[in-house]
Amino acid sequence: MINTFFGSGSLNTPIAFLASLIIGIAFGFSLEQAGFGSSRRLAGIFYFKDMAVLKVMFTAVVVAMLGISYAKGLGFVTTDNVFFMHTSYLPQILGGLLFGAGFVMSGWCPGTAAVGLASVKVDALVFLLGAIGGSMIYNEVFPLIKPFASVDHGLLFAYDSMKMSEAAFAMLFTIIAVGCFWGSEYIEKNRSGGGKLFGTRFLKIFSVVLIVVSFGLFAVAPQSSQTDVVDYSKISEGAFLDNIEDGMDHMSTEELADRLVEGDKSIILVDIRPPQEFDKFNIKTSVNIKMSELQTALLPYKDQGTIVLYSNGMTHPAQARDSLVRTGFKNVYILTDGLNGFVETCLKPASLHQEPLTQEMKEKISAWRKFFR
Amino acid sequence: MLNDNQKPYMNPYIAGVFLGITLLASYLVLGAGLGASSGIARVGAYIDVVVAPSRTMACEYFGSWGSQPLKYYLVFMLVGVFFGGLISALYSNRCALSVERGLKCTIIKRLMFALSGGILAGFASRLAKGCTSGQALSGSAVLLTGSLLFLVFTFAGGYAVAWFVRRQWND
Numbered sequence: 001m002i003n004t005f006f007g008s009g010s011l012n013t014p015i016a017f018l019a020s021l022i023i024g025i026a027f028g029f030s031l032e033q034a035g036f037g038s039s040r041r042l043a044g045i046f047y048f049k050d051m052a053v054l055k056v057m058f059t060a061v062v063v064a065m066l067g068i069s070y071a072k073g074l075g076f077v078t079t080d081n082v083f084f085m086h087t088s089y090l091p092q093i094l095g096g097l098l099f100g101a102g103f104v105m106s107g108w109c110p111g112t113a114a115v116g117l118a119s120v121k122v123d124a125l126v127f128l129l130g131a132i133g134g135s136m137i138y139n140e141v142f143p144l145i146k147p148f149a150s151v152d153h154g155l156l157f158a159y160d161s162m163k164m165s166e167a168a169f170a171m172l173f174t175i176i177a178v179g180c181f182w183g184s185e186y187i188e189k190n191r192s193g194g195g196k197l198f199g200t201r202f203l204k205i206f207s208v209v210l211i212v213v214s215f216g217l218f219a220v221a222p223q224s225s226q227t228d229v230v231d232y233s234k235i236s237e238g239a240f241l242d243n244i245e246d247g248m249d250h251m252s253t254e255e256l257a258d259r260l261v262e263g264d265k266s267i268i269l270v271d272i273r274p275p276q277e278f279d280k281f282n283i284k285t286s287v288n289i290k291m292s293e294l295q296t297a298l299l300p301y302k303d304q305g306t307i308v309l310y311s312n313g314m315t316h317p318a319q320a321r322d323s324l325v326r327t328g329f330k331n332v333y334i335l336t337d338g339l340n341g342f343v344e345t346c347l348k349p350a351s352l353h354q355e356p357l358t359q360e361m362k363e364k365i366s367a368w369r370k371f372f373r
Numbered sequence: 374m375l376n377d378n379q380k381p382y383m384n385p386y387i388a389g390v391f392l393g394i395t396l397l398a399s400y401l402v403l404g405a406g407l408g409a410s411s412g413i414a415r416v417g418a419y420i421d422v423v424v425a426p427s428r429t430m431a432c433e434y435f436g437s438w439g440s441q442p443l444k445y446y447l448v449f450m451l452v453g454v455f456f457g458g459l460i461s462a463l464y465s466n467r468c469a470l471s472v473e474r475g476l477k478c479t480i481i482k483r484l485m486f487a488l489s490g491g492i493l494a495g496f497a498s499r500l501a502k503g504c505t506s507g508q509a510l511s512g513s514a515v516l517l518t519g520s521l522l523f524l525v526f527t528f529a530g531g532y533a534v535a536w537f538v539r540r541q542w543n544d
Contacts, residue, residue, distance in 0.1 A: 011403065012446055027395050037461075082400055106487045111409035117458075139434040
């Protein structure tokens with residue numbers, strides 16, 4: 001697994017800012033070279049006149065997808081070191097519709113408008129001012145639309161949603177993209193006298209190379225979506241266990257038990273299991289919050305007190321912690337070994353412990369048992 | 374008002390490969406994809422913080438970004454996009470003060486379209502948690518269900534409205 005800024009929790013440090021700046025420069029340079037500093041060229045796709053947006057975007061998506069899929073298949077990339085956005089169906093569908101409308105009206109989108117501004121296009125500047133305003137409006141109306149806007153369906157990959165293997169989906173995606181390239185060139189040729197690359201040796205070779213590279217994924221990517229899911233949890237769990245050593249983001253079961261017994265009010269203990277499980281049994285003083293509602297529910301405790309997340313194991317709390325940290329929480333910890341570990345070390349009667357216990361430990365266990373019963 | 378010496382655009386597939394490699398580098402180095410609308414929204418949050426600090430910090434959305442919203446990696450990326458675009462536009466002789474529009478469209482009308490489109494896009498990108506960069510490009514490349522839906526519905530929304538705003542490009 002490679003060490004990314006996200007993986008090491010240092011995405012908002014000066015060195016990561018510098019890396020982001022450099023990546024941004026490459027991003028802006030590519031966009032401008034593609035001709036995306038022109039709103040007319042960008043809008044062209046909606047009138048089937050200039051299909052450059054589709055060609056550039058799909059090429060970039062396919063190239064990056066192939067790269068990431070190989071990196072995932074070879075174990076360089078997991079959900080631990082790369083941030084994958086969660087899916088929220090309705091906000092993303094409605095957001096897409098509105099965004100598309102804004103895109104065609106203005107001829108710009110945020111990234112290309114920054115490039116348009118660099119090319120001294122006044123309409124790009126006006127778009128950017130509008131987009132800043134649109135974001136401010138969103139902030140104002142957020143309390144009203146929050147129930148709708150904050151739904152979260154978790155991390156969903158399209159190949160899992162469609163019950164396909166990752167390699168098969170990636171290859172299908174590549175073939176569709178190549179089909180779009182040929183279709184775009186054909187449309188341009190007939191509508192605007194463009195499409196100069198239709199049927200050229202370049203486009204033929206380019207198409208074949210992409211498809212062959214996508215076929216190679218069958219060699220490295222997990223073969224069925226089900227094994228993929230299982231592998232993921234294993235990889236994650238293993239990596240988290242490795243991280244226990246540095247322990248920065250963990251709280252041990254003993255420490256938690258002690259602090260709760262002492263009546264430490266700064267601890268916000270959060271159980272992220274389903275409500276049915278929570279109702280059956282939970283750690284005294286804990287509150288039950290669904291994964292999807294953590295962000296909003298915990299907002300009042302951002303950087304106030306100590307938030308401790310637990311579930312049965314450690315994978316889910318660690319994922320939840322990652323997404324909280326990404327939005328700026330600095331006071332989130334996960335319970336080492338989860339609820340299972342807590343029961344094992346703190347609630348099991350001293351007499352049932354396999355390992356020899358000191359007198360002090362025996363007294364602690366009996367105090368914990370009394371408190372948490 | 375285009376400069377006669379401007380270089381032709383790059384072959385779109387080659388430009389796409391460059392963009393794809395940039396995106397891949399972003400995932401492998403930063404551990405996150407590209408983004409543009411977040412940087413814009415944070416400028417909005419910054420303005421709010423300067424104008425009305427205590428009110429902004431009490432807002433649930435902007436408030437969660439803290440009192441220094443510009444200290445965020447995607448803000449630096451957005452600045453990079455501007456300078457990358459500037460380097461490329463200067464290199465290819467494409468810097469020219471202009472309002473891009475069809476010959477029959479007035480400047481005011483074109484700018485009104487740009488402004489209203491900007492407001493819509495700014496709002497929508499917050500709702501969808503990303504724009505063409507963060508969702509359609511970065512999310513689609515890692516095959517996220519929601520991002521691919523965003524991509525499809527962006528085009529759907531665009532084509533649905535295209536006919537009504539076509540005149541701004543008429544020559």
